Amino acid sequence: MVSVPAYLTHYPNMDSDLPFHMKINTLTRGFPSHRHDFLEFSYVVDGSGIEIINGVEHPMRPGTFTLVMPYQYHEIHPAAGGHLSLYNCNFGIHLYAPGELMPGIDWQSAEEGLSPFVQMTGGLQDRMYGIVAELLQEYERNEPWKHVLIKSKLLELLVHFDRARRSAGTAQEAVTPGAGRIQPKGSIWQVIQHIHVHYQDDLTLTGLAERFGFSVPYLSELFKKAIGQNFLTFVHDVRIRQACGLLVSTEMNVSDIALETGYGSYNTFARIFRETKGMTPVAYRKHHSIQSASGR
8 A cells, every 4th residue: 555645834934034944964764755835956965866756766966956846746765875965945835936036937847848857967067066055055144135145046046957957858867666656647736836826816626627627526536636635725725824924024914914815704814824823813923023033
């Protein structure tokens, strides 16, 4: 029986005005299969191993840059008896949305038409290493214009990556391992993207099924298989995530945030927020305000 991969929902610094976190990891044993609703890039600097994304395996060695899209399943394994050192970076979905950090690059093309990894070599490998090192340094410091530089360097990395994978075409070393791994159906990602872009709208399972050509029962089943949640829970998670960002990074009235994130009723918003976060929206804002003031 195939076990369902873990669903990771949080990373440090995600509930801030710049949902971005970065560190260096050294693995001596495998990191099990998992998925998350944010983006993650990795850049290998030492050692070797493999990564499996949605059932497709590729090698990892110094210079390998990988971009894992939201809800993709992936796992990493260092070579037997060895290690794998790599930069890992998590960042929020809205930084990747069309018109934001990466205009013109959408999830669907990245998921279906482009490779999720590139093996950098020569001068480009050195250049990418320099950028990721500067990005981590900027993240760990607290200098003026910190967020501007983080966005700029993240954009530079993703542009180099996207150029390289488009140039590489289908020449990357990727193989499909044996049967038994979970491989989500690609068409569900169009629906997921639509929800993340249009979370403010009145979203219904019936409406989305009609829009994307599914039957309602089939789309409901796709949500459970691909994400491990039902449709309504997923929509609430997306909206509450956006609300948390607004509560932390703006001074918007809480009632206005409820409307901004797709809730027609403040009472409904407050109830779902409390069920999700364990506190009221006002308490959540106060809690994070205290943390910011104390330098955490």
